[in-house]
Amino acid sequence: MAYSYCKVFGKDKVIFATKEDHSTPSTIELPAPEPPQSLITRDGEINWSCPCLGGMATGPCGVEFREAFSCFHYSEADPKGSDCYEAFRTMQDCFQQYPTVYNKSGGDDDEDDALGEVMNADSERNGVKDIDELSGGAGAAAAAAAGQITPQTSSAVSKQE
Amino acid sequence: MSIWSVRCLSQKFSRQAYILANSRNVLSPAHRLPVNGINRTAHNSLYQMVKKRTLEARTKLQANKYPNNQACMTVPTTTELENVATATDSCELTIPSRATPSYHESQAQFKVACQQVPAKEVLKSSECREPKIDTCRQPPKDPCEEFNRKRREADFGRGPGGPCGGGGDGGKGEDDSFKLKCLLGMLAALLAGGLIAWLMTRRSKTDEHSEAEDQEASLKRAKLSGLITTPRTSAELPQHVPYLIIGGGTAAFSAFRAIKSNDARAKVLMISNEFRKPYMRPPLSKELWYTPNANDDPIKDYRFKQWTGSERSLYFEPEEFFMDPTKLEDSVNGGIAVAQGFTVKKVDAQKRIVTLNDGYQIGYDECLIATGCSPKNLPMFRDAAPSVREKIMVYRTPDDFDRLRRYALEKRSITIVGNGFIGSELACSLAHYSKENGGGKIYQVFQEKANMSKVLPNYLSRWTMQKMESLGVCVIPDATIRAASRDESNIKLELNNGMTLMSDIVVVCVGCSPNTTIASSSGLEVDRSLGGFVVNAELEARRNLYVAGDASCFYDPLLGRRRVEHHDHSVVSGRLAGENMTGAKKPYTHQSMFWSDLGPEIGYEGIGLVDSSLPTVGVFALPSEADRHADNLTEKRSQEDPYPNDGADGDIYSSDGEPIKCDPDDEPHYGKGVIFYLKNDKIVGILLWNLFNRIGLARTIINQNKKYEDLNEVAKLFEIHA
Numbered sequence: 112m113a114y115s116y117c118k119v120f121g122k123d124k125v126i127f128a129t130k131e132d133h134s135t136p137s138t139i140e141l142p143a144p145e146p147p148q149s150l151i152t153r154d155g156e157i158n159w160s161c162p163c164l165g166g167m168a169t170g171p172c173g174v175e176f177r178e179a180f181s182c183f184h185y186s187e188a189d190p191k192g193s194d195c196y197e198a199f200r201t202m203q204d205c206f207q208q209y210p211t212v213y214n215k216s217g218g219d220d221d222e223d224d225a226l227g228e229v230m231n232a233d234s235e236r237n238g239v240k241d242i243d244e245l246s247g248g249a250g251a252a253a254a255a256a257a258g259q260i261t262p263q264t265s266s267a268v269s270k271q272e
Numbered sequence: 273m274s275i276w277s278v279r280c281l282s283q284k285f286s287r288q289a290y291i292l293a294n295s296r297n298v299l300s301p302a303h304r305l306p307v308n309g310i311n312r313t314a315h316n317s318l319y320q321m322v323k324k325r326t327l328e329a330r331t332k333l334q335a336n337k338y339p340n341n342q343a344c345m346t347v348p349t350t351t352e353l354e355n356v357a358t359a360t361d362s363c364e365l366t367i368p369s370r371a372t373p374s375y376h377e378s379q380a381q382f383k384v385a386c387q388q389v390p391a392k393e394v395l396k397s398s399e400c401r402e403p404k405i406d407t408c409r410q411p412p413k414d415p416c417e418e419f420n421r422k423r424r425e426a427d428f429g430r431g432p433g434g435p436c437g438g439g440g441d442g443g444k445g446e447d448d449s450f451k452l453k454c455l456l457g458m459l460a461a462l463l464a465g466g467l468i469a470w471l472m473t474r475r476s477k478t479d480e481h482s483e484a485e486d487q488e489a490s491l492k493r494a495k496l497s498g499l500i501t502t503p504r505t506s507a508e509l510p511q512h513v514p515y516l517i518i519g520g521g522t523a524a525f526s527a528f529r530a531i532k533s534n535d536a537r538a539k540v541l542m543i544s545n546e547f548r549k550p551y552m553r554p555p556l557s558k559e560l561w562y563t564p565n566a567n568d569d570p571i572k573d574y575r576f577k578q579w580t581g582s583e584r585s586l587y588f589e590p591e592e593f594f595m596d597p598t599k600l601e602d603s604v605n606g607g608i609a610v611a612q613g614f615t616v617k618k619v620d621a622q623k624r625i626v627t628l629n630d631g632y633q634i635g636y637d638e639c640l641i642a643t644g645c646s647p648k649n650l651p652m653f654r655d656a657a658p659s660v661r662e663k664i665m666v667y668r669t670p671d672d673f674d675r676l677r678r679y680a681l682e683k684r685s686i687t688i689v690g691n692g693f694i695g696s697e698l699a700c701s702l703a704h705y706s707k708e709n710g711g712g713k714i715y716q717v718f719q720e721k722a723n724m725s726k727v728l729p730n731y732l733s734r735w736t737m738q739k740m741e742s743l744g745v746c747v748i749p750d751a752t753i754r755a756a757s758r759d760e761s762n763i764k765l766e767l768n769n770g771m772t773l774m775s776d777i778v779v780v781c782v783g784c785s786p787n788t789t790i791a792s793s794s795g796l797e798v799d800r801s802l803g804g805f806v807v808n809a810e811l812e813a814r815r816n817l818y819v820a821g822d823a824s825c826f827y828d829p830l831l832g833r834r835r836v837e838h839h840d841h842s843v844v845s846g847r848l849a850g851e852n853m854t855g856a857k858k859p860y861t862h863q864s865m866f867w868s869d870l871g872p873e874i875g876y877e878g879i880g881l882v883d884s885s886l887p888t889v890g891v892f893a894l895p896s897e898a899d900r901h902a903d904n905l906t907e908k909r910s911q912e913d914p915y916p917n918d919g920a921d922g923d924i925y926s927s928d929g930e931p932i933k934c935d936p937d938d939e940p941h942y943g944k945g946v947i948f949y950l951k952n953d954k955i956v957g958i959l960l961w962n963l964f965n966r967i968g969l970a971r972t973i974i975n976q977n978k979k980y981e982d983l984n985e986v987a988k989l990f991e992i993h994a
Contacts (some may be wrong), residue, residue, distance in 0.1 A: 115894065115984075118940065122887040123729040125940070127894040127982055130993040137988035139980065144972045145862070160533040160851075166589055169532040174605040211590040259673055 159185055170212050172205035310795035321718045352888045369508065401786045403776050405525045441693040453808045501613030503597050506632035509611055510601040513541040516626055517633060519642035520544025522552055522839060523821025525588050527640050528608050530850025539606040541597065542636070545615045548670065549594060551586040554839045556673050558869055560586070561701035570674045587668065595782035607845070619794040636759040638816050638853040641805060642789035642846060645822040645837060649780050655755065660756050661747040663763035664778045666692055676779060680705050684776035685712035687765065693868055695781030696723045697738065703744040715763070715773055717748045727878070729888045735942050736874060741847060748773070784837065809859040811849045818853060822844040828860050830882055830977060831956060838866035863974055865967045877967050880957035880974040882949055891987035892945030892961070946990045955986070965991050
């Protein structure tokens with residue numbers, strides 16, 4: 112028979128708990144945990160400190176990146192971001208000057224890693240199956256262009272906080 | 273241009289943004305356990321120190337790294353008990369201090385290992401506690417080589433009180449090894465010949481282009497080896513910068529990230545006395561040793577495999593990320609420049625001027641001191657003869673890694689002194705490395721009773737030591753070093769327990785002390801007991817002057833004055849300092865965490881005051897009958913240790929306080945659990961033992977700063993059986 116029991120080694124106590132013992136919900140109530148940092152704040156602003164950006168906002172093209180992303184984020188054009196061509200062009204030109212920093216989509220895996228981590232979270236949580244397709248580019252771009260980003264993000268943020 | 277091209281351009285953000293949006297949408301409600309490390313800013317995002325520390329990841333990794341693990345563990349269990357007596361006897365001699373009656377039984381099961389090793393070898397070698405896994409895991413290893421080496425060690429190493437028995441002959445072994453040496457010699461000659469031929473042909477093909485490359489490469493080497501500073505002279509540095517960071521490590525880089533995030537065009541100058549760009553240290557004692565990269569020396573960019581299986585570099589960012597220090601002042605969009613190889617001798621907080629060693633002065637608006645700490649050495653080594661000193665090293669930088677790796681590659685025997693994070697991690701990693709490469713023996717010597725004794729409660733500390741022994745580390749606790757001497761190739765350590773230990777290199781891992789030499793010249797306060805620059809809760813030493821990382825002795829409004837030496841603390845405190853340097857005025861409220869891995873079976877994370885001198889309550893998962901049955905084969909060995917000397921106060925009670933009879937099968941197995949560290953009955957620290965992705969919950973509990981009547985109820989929140 113399995114049972115819970117305790118051992119005492121001087122000041123150190125040990126409890127061995129069975130699965131059954133821990134199957135009832137805890138009586139402890141805790142406040143909400145610290146919200147994780149997100150890219151878009153509650154007010155719909157861009158959080159440049161979000162670790163999810165990796166080195167994007169702090170790298171050698173950080174300023175160009177910010178301008179392009181801000182333009183896209185606040186764009187009211189239809190389709191969204193269609194008024195940001197210049198900003199994206201500037202950013203892209205900058206990226207090309209720093210291939211080892213920004214050319215990570217294909218060979219280098221750092222970026223993919225960070226992305227993969229988030230993606231995994233995604234698939235584990237809501238069972239998105241073809242996440243590869245989603246993140247692979249075409250799907251994501253299409254979904255993003257369809258205007259899903261902002262509403263979803265902001266609703267998620269408000270729900271969370 | 274078409275809308276489509278805009279779409280393509282925006283793909284990069286879209287991907288990230290979309291995915292982020294999605295994952296935010298499905299965040300679990302409060303206190304459901306986070307399924308994934310999304311809120312583990314510490315390793316998974318800021319520097320993409322991605323370590324997906326889930327059980328699956330670890331299991332997968334284990335399967336990769338230790339393909340024979342299970343087979344090894346299961347085979348010997350049946351014969352174990354019958355051989356205990358003899359094995360113990362032969363081994364006791366070697367390690368007299370440990371053969372005390374109280375320890376006798378607990379030792380027995382490890383000494384059993386001896387019976388796995390041929391008797392002669394045991395008698396000769398000074399390391400009788402050779403774990404059985406060793407022998408069953410790697411049959412293809414050349415036994416002669418090991419045999420002879422051991423004999424040599426034993427011959428030299430037989431100290432006054434620690435003989436392992438008689439000599440026995442090694443004739444055949446010697447013969448074989450001679451042949452082997454000849455073969456190796458021939459092979460080496462061939463290789464060298466080939467190399468020369470190759471070099472010559474290559475030489476003949478050289479054109480200006482590759483010569484330029486050569487020059488560049490040699491310049492790079494010179495820079496790395498500390499011959500050339502970057503820039504060449506301090507005079508090329510700007511005379512004034514808005515943000516100045518003294519130090520070029522993790523805290524410094526984290527601060528830069530925060531500064532640049534909050535001030536898009538910030539110009540940041542880092543002054544580092546190292547000759548490298550900022551890099552992270554945790555993989556130096558862990559992942560780098562597990563990454564197959566056999567022929568590189570040094571490993572290119574110090575790339576290593578993460579838990580996820582993907583690779584990354586030790587460097588936070590590639591070379592291109594950084595700006596030339598001479599161009600910082602005139603840049604429009606700002607950026608980060610690192611002055612490499614320069615040392616600061618003084619900070620004038622009032623005039624806001626930093627003075628370099630050569631007298632060059634740089635003015636600043638905001639300054640951060642992130643000088644880190646330097647590894648300590650033992651006085652007896654520091655004062656030893658040069659011949660001894662050249663066989664002694666500390667361990668903190670990639671250069672130290674390179675050096676130690678060369679010893680490991682050459683299958684040398686390595687002794688680690690110290691039982692803390694670096695020492696214990698390194699011992700495990702080296703034992704693994706040695707096993708994979710048929711390398712030399714790994715010893716770990718320290719004066720404490722067991723591994724990680726400053727962090728883990730005694731019972732767990734001992735259990736951990738046993739696990740480490742089963743990984744192949746020859747752990748020698750309760751031992752201090754009395755003397756060190758040299759023969760032509762070895763260093764000989766005489767221990768106070770009568771043992772003599774021969775090895776090719778000694779790595780001293782006995783902690784580090786904060787770099788605060790500039791304190792006195794700068795009029796800054798250093799904490800008398802904790803060390804480090806004294807700063808307030810906003811990490812401010814003086815106005816516009818901050819300190820983060822190892823060198824910061826800060827005031828934690830929740831847990832009091834502290835100084836922390838962990839990677840995540842550097843990230844967290846660096847970020848806070850950076851934010852405050854851009855005007856955030858935030859106190860320290862986000863508790864940093866730490867993690868450590870000791871081989872395939874032990875991984876832990878901690879937060880708050882994880883100090884083994886505090887009273888603790890540990891709640892561990894007792895496997896169900898079915899699990900136990902399934903586990904039995906693999907776990908039996910580890911379950912068999914009752915720590916008889918703890919038995920005196922190890923009374924067993926059921927959860928309602930009634931003493932209960934303990935089934936021998938229920939010997940403690942500390943597989944998974946949570947340990948609460950208490951101060952005035954409040955939870956001030958939490959250690960998660962083989963439980964991953966729960967640090968956010970632990971942080972929430974620490975932040976409550978509360979007493980809990982029933983800690984088992986708190987433990988339930990952690991779903992330790994999941």
